Amino acid sequence: MQTNNTTEQQIIAAARKIFVQKGLAGARMQDIADEAGINKAMLHYYYRSKDKLFEIVFDEAVSQLLAGVNDIFEKDMPAREKIVAAVEHYITSLNKAPYLPLFVVHEISQNPERILQKFSNTALLPNMRMFLKELAVEMENGTMRKVDPWQLMVSLISMCVFPFVGRPLLQAIFQVNDKAFAKTMEDRKKFITDFVLTSLKP
Amino acid sequence: MQTNNTTEQQIIAAARKIFVQKGLAGARMQDIADEAGINKAMLHYYYRSKDKLFEIVFDEAVSQLLAGVNDIFEKDMPAREKIVAAVEHYITSLNKAPYLPLFVVHEISQNPERILQKFSNTALLPNMRMFLKELAVEMENGTMRKVDPWQLMVSLISMCVFPFVGRPLLQAIFQVNDKAFAKTMEDRKKFITDFVLTSLKP
DNA sequence: CTAGAGTTTAACCAATTGGTTAAATAAATC
């Protein structure tokens, strides 16, 4: 029963590329078949429908995005070091999959129930919740300036993720090419951590 | 020749709603016709094609987004006050059109040439460029801590805009309903300005 | 080898899509 799963994987890889690039509505089954170098009927043979195929790609993308965040806050470190590690890890990770956030966010906005239902009962990102409490403790102890931990968290995420979401717009506005943008994002790690840690000094 | 332009405007209003909601690829001409309460052929009578209609809606959306930013930095104010005004204005403005940024950013990513060409020759957002120089001067004078002005600008935009782009995801992660989210964004104005100004203290 | 399962293909299908057309209706001009 050790079936040759190369085709299945080729299909998923192709579907990932096309769906992330064009979105659910913009992607064509023929595009995916061409990308995978196979017949269109194969898509339906291995995965029943466009929606089924999409769901696999989409779920995988969400996991990839969220798992990264959660893992960072798991380690046993002072809060400030976690911030540094999170920014470092997250921007590095997004540099490798720069189109993921926009894809996920757009598809969620097209069909909010999809994700809202899926995550309604699960305790999502428990390590991040823990981190929020650690921040609160430091602020209570006076080792960190008091700010709303939730707003801080959202700001961290925003500063890391948004440049990738708004990349084409930012590049147009500020007239930076691809190479300059990559360098800018590398520099951005240090900027964000310095900027945030400075603001959090007691 | 004073033609009744009510129909034309109805069409644009309907197109705006549908396109912003579903995107170019996801929108159907029939949806727009239904939304406007008219026959599908009217769309082609007044606006030649789906693409023509989309371009009008899209250009309008981009203008709405960028004009706001630029206007803020035009006024004659100290840099710090401009930051406060920009955050206040921008979050207020986005609260009224929360789906605009995601729409624009997604469509640009689908077809980057569209906007890159359009803005390649224009001196875009001149007031914002001026603001970046004002920041540089303050930093040189020692009245403001030295940071990369561009990174600062991108961070400001990120912190204001991203929560609206990632809204459904943030709401899912942090389990906040619509009412709580609106309140949170109102609180966010003060958080961002305090957070940024604190970090910029010399 | 061969029987049967799993795999792949080409041809096909019904529904949907953006777009057209010709006729009908309303508005304006004479």
Add this chain to the structure above:
DNA sequence: GATTTATTTAACCAATTGGTTAAACTCTAG
């Protein structure tokens, strides 16, 4: 009022779309 002009409609069309099918091919177990 009649004629011209602009607006609106219903019916239609060709192309595309997601999906199906039946036949062909490949591979492995007996």
